[in-house]
Amino acid sequence: MGKIVLKNIDKFYGSNHVLKNLNLEIEDGDFMTLLGPSGCGKTTTLRVLSGLEKPQNGYIYMDEKEIVNCDEAHYEAPSKRGLNLVFQSYALWPHMTVFENVAFGLTIKKIPKEEMKRMVENALERMQILQFKERYPAELSGGQQQRVAIARAIVSAPKLLLLDEPLSNLDAKLRVDMRTELKRLHHEMGTTIVYVTHDQIEALTMSTKIAIFFEGVLTQVDTPLGIYNNPADLRVADFIGNPRINFAECTGRVKESKFIVTSSFGEFVFDSSMLKKEGGENKEFPCVIGLRPEQIEIKRKQEEGCFAAKVYTSQPAGSETLITLKAGGVTFLAKEIGIANYKENEKVWLYIDPNKVNVFDQESKKLIKYSV
Numbered sequence: 001m002g003k004i005v006l007k008n009i010d011k012f013y014g015s016n017h018v019l020k021n022l023n024l025e026i027e028d029g030d031f032m033t034l035l036g037p038s039g040c041g042k043t044t045t046l047r048v049l050s051g052l053e054k055p056q057n058g059y060i061y062m063d064e065k066e067i068v069n070c071d072e073a074h075y076e077a078p079s080k081r082g083l084n085l086v087f088q089s090y091a092l093w094p095h096m097t098v099f100e101n102v103a104f105g106l107t108i109k110k111i112p113k114e115e116m117k118r119m120v121e122n123a124l125e126r127m128q129i130l131q132f133k134e135r136y137p138a139e140l141s142g143g144q145q146q147r148v149a150i151a152r153a154i155v156s157a158p159k160l161l162l163l164d165e166p167l168s169n170l171d172a173k174l175r176v177d178m179r180t181e182l183k184r185l186h187h188e189m190g191t192t193i194v195y196v197t198h199d200q201i202e203a204l205t206m207s208t209k210i211a212i213f214f215e216g217v218l219t220q221v222d223t224p225l226g227i228y229n230n231p232a233d234l235r236v237a238d239f240i241g242n243p244r245i246n247f248a249e250c251t252g253r254v255k256e257s258k259f260i261v262t263s264s265f266g267e268f269v270f271d272s273s274m275l276k277k278e279g280g281e282n283k284e285f286p287c288v289i290g291l292r293p294e295q296i297e298i299k300r301k302q303e304e305g306c307f308a309a310k311v312y313t314s315q316p317a318g319s320e321t322l323i324t325l326k327a328g329g330v331t332f333l334a335k336e337i338g339i340a341n342y343k344e345n346e347k348v349w350l351y352i353d354p355n356k357v358n359v360f361d362q363e364s365k366k367l368i369k370y371s372v
Ligand SMILES: Nc1ncnc2c1ncn2[C@@H]1O[C@H](COP(=O)(O)OP(=O)(O)OP(=O)(O)O)[C@@H](O)[C@H]1O
Pocket: 013, 016, 018, 036, 037, 038, 039, 040, 041, 042, 043, 044, 045, 197, 198
């Protein structure tokens, strides 16, 4: 599958404007995750791409071929788009066994029997359901049926795989296993995958790119690390990351080629070239600092450039410890790897690497100082 381009797509359901001038490019071999809160338009994007829904405006190109052109009411049929789909509701054939369900597409393609058996069993094994191959869908749990649906979609190594919350019915452990398998499959098959989820961990761990939506608007497209380190606005910053990012309101100003950010707990001084906002000298403007929990380093002794703080509470959880701190009336959550023992009300100092700090404009909500 070559590049997929969605251009100026608008989709309405009645008066509900569900996709608003969507522009998205998916490169060959991408694992592109569509991420966002419930109702933001992820599934609709997938349905428009697959041909199950017709947009009212815009164009879609696959491999340089025009498959949708709303001006000319041209919509290529789903069957001609060379893709495989797995939806949350998995629609297996009830009268066929697991093996037959997965083999169905290969039978149509007239693949030799032995080869077909090998391919089907390989797909079932990957999804950890080979032992159920003789069962009927009604004899499986929801999660097992979901894995049959994935096996059916991957068995023929399609060029484009569209997956809509395919792991939603699985328990936590199996979900981690399936993430591993899907990521490995993507690597081995080189298939372009478009994956819908509202689970940011799934998005961060598997994708080569994430497209994040809010209320039908595509807000940011970047690599997982790009989005994590430099979220385009306050909403993206708040949505991505677990535990959540810390925000602190502050005031920014530019003075003598320095960008100075003052907060109730201390001051940050950056080179003014790091500020991506037009602003006059000495003109103050409200901004918000964004700090990831793992960026806050807790020190027991006072050191230069550190901020004074007090421990509110500490929560050791085996592999990591979450520490809630108060500094200048602001509450922060910090994360340390391993077990750390801090006492309530213990006086500590916080080191925050200024290079890693994000600063957002309070008014536009946009990122104006990037993490480097
Ligand atoms: N067939 C339909 N008819 C009318 N409205 C619809 C239809 N399908 C979706 N919608 C509406 O379009 C909006 C986007 O829905 P969509 O299913 O794309 O969201 P989503 O981001 O996939 O959400 P979720 O994570 O809950 O599945 C929602 O407001 C939804 O109610």
